[in-house]
Amino acid sequence: MRIRIEGLDLPGSRSGPAADELRLRNVHVGVQRKSSVVSWVPATAPSAVWDLDVDVREIDELLDVGGPFVHGRPGARFIYLSWGNVDGSTFVMFRRAKLMFADIPTAMLRAAFEDPDASLHAALGLTDSFGDPRCARVRPPDIVWTVR
Numbered sequence: 001m002r003i004r005i006e007g008l009d010l011p012g013s014r015s016g017p018a019a020d021e022l023r024l025r026n027v028h029v030g031v032q033r034k035s036s037v038v039s040w041v042p043a044t045a046p047s048a049v050w051d052l053d054v055d056v057r058e059i060d061e062l063l064d065v066g067g068p069f070v071h072g073r074p075g076a077r078f079i080y081l082s083w084g085n086v087d088g089s090t091f092v093m094f095r096r097a098k099l100m101f102a103d104i105p106t107a108m109l110r111a112a113f114e115d116p117d118a119s120l121h122a123a124l125g126l127t128d129s130f131g132d133p134r135c136a137r138v139r140p141p142d143i144v145w146t147v148r
Contacts, residue, residue, distance in 0.1 A: 001065070001112055002119035004148075005031070005050045005099070007081070011127040011134075012043030018131040019044075025085045029126060029133065032080035033068045037091050043083075043133065048126065052079070056113045063109055065101055077101045081126075083133040095135040099124075104145045112147045121146045 007029065012022040028040040031050045041048035055067040065077050072078050078100045084093040099122060101109070112120040124143040128134045134142075 001054050001056045003052045003054055003079075004119055004121045005048075005052070005079070005081070006121065006123045007041070007048035007050075007126040008123065009125040009127045010041070010043050010045050010048065011131055013046050014127065014131060016131065022133070026087065027083060027133065028086045028091065029081055029083050030091065031069060032071070032082045032096070037082045037084060037093060040086060040091060063106075063113055070101075075102070081134075083135065095133060097126075097134050098137045099143060100137060100139075103139055103143070108145060108147055115147075118147050121148050 012019050012027060022043045027043040029043060029048060030037040030040040031052065039050050052069045053067065054065050054070055056063055056065050064074055069079055070077050071080060078098045081097040081099065082093045083095045084091045112118050122143055122145055124138055126134050
C-alpha cells in the first residue's frame with residue numbers, strides 16, 4: 001500500500017529566535033526506515049513530502065501493516081518522523097513524532113488496501129504550539145488521514 005505524508009508549516013520556516021536556532025543547528029526531519037532516518041528535509045523548507053510503500057496483510061479479517069518504515073507491535077503500529085541535527089552526512093536525532101495506524105479509521109485503511117490505485121494520505125503541521133518541531137504521538141485533528 002502506498003502512503004504519502006505531507007508535512008506543512010515546518011518550524012524553521014517561521015521567523016524568530018526558535019526558528020533561528022533550528023537554522024543554526026541545521027535541523028532536518030526525515031522518515032525512519034528501520035534504525036536509519038532517510039529522506040531528510042531541512043526545517044527551513046516550506047513543506048515536506050514522503051512517499052512510502054508498506055506491506056499490508058489480512059489476519060482474521062483485521063489488517064496489519066509492516067515493512068521497513070513501520071514500527072511497533074501488532075495493534076500498535078506507527079511511522080516515525082524523526083528530527084535531528086545534520087553535520088555533513090551524519091544525522092543526530094533528538095526527537096520523533098509518531099503517526100499511529102490505530103488513529104486511521106478502519107474503513108479508510110481498508111479502502112486504501114483494497115484499491116490498488118488508491119493511496120493513504122496524511123497531512124500534518126510539523127510545528128508544535130511552542131514553535132518547536134512537533135514530537136510525540138500526533139493525533140487527529142493535528143493529523144488528517146484521507147484516501148486518494
